[in-house]
Amino acid sequence: MTERTTRLRRMAVTGAAAVGAVASLVGAAPAQAAANATTVYVWATDVNMRSCNLFSxxxxxxxxxxxxxxxxxxQQRGDVVRDGAYVNDWWLLVDAGGPKGWIxxxxxxxxxxxxxxxGVSTDFAHCR
Structure with missing residues (x-):
């Protein structure tokens, strides 16, 4: 074998190993959320997370x-929240990188x- 052929084989093996490692990391990564989860944007600052959808x-x-x-x-209905012109009685169970909570x-x-x-489920079974 020539030096060039040996070097090409090493590169091919190294490349295949790298692709395999990345694929295994992706496959091994924990699922970020269940299939019913939806990404939403919280536009406000310092929004409290609660253990349920009530002020109590x-x-x-x-x-x-x-x-x-x-x-x-x-999402489920709970206590009414008013903030300026905004008012709503819907609350969402969310994960913001810590414990799940209601906003x-x-x-x-x-x-x-x-x-x-x-796009956010109203099925109570998804609220666990």
Whole structure:
């Protein structure tokens, strides 16, 4: 074998190994969210996350969501939230990189007053 052929084979093996490693990392990566999850954008700053969709449920202390994409699993009606001209009784169960929590639809882009967020499930089974 010539030196060039040997070098080409080493490059091919190295390239195949790199592709295999990347494929295995992608395949081994945990699923970011269930099939029913939807990415939504929280347009406001310092939005409290709660343990349920009611004001009587505690907030997650210092956990705040601000101007970022979050994964929404479902939405349900809860307490009415008013913020300026915005008003809504829909809440979304979201994951913002920590524990799942509930935020008001008032602070999510794409909704309307008194309406849910398009594309987010209303199936209670998805809220677990």
């Amino acid at each position: 449920c505690p907030t997650y202390g210092s956990v705040k969501v601000s101007r970022m994409n979050v994964t929404a699993f479902c 008001s639809a008032v602070y999510v882009r794409g909704g309307s007053n008194w309406g849910g967020i398009p």
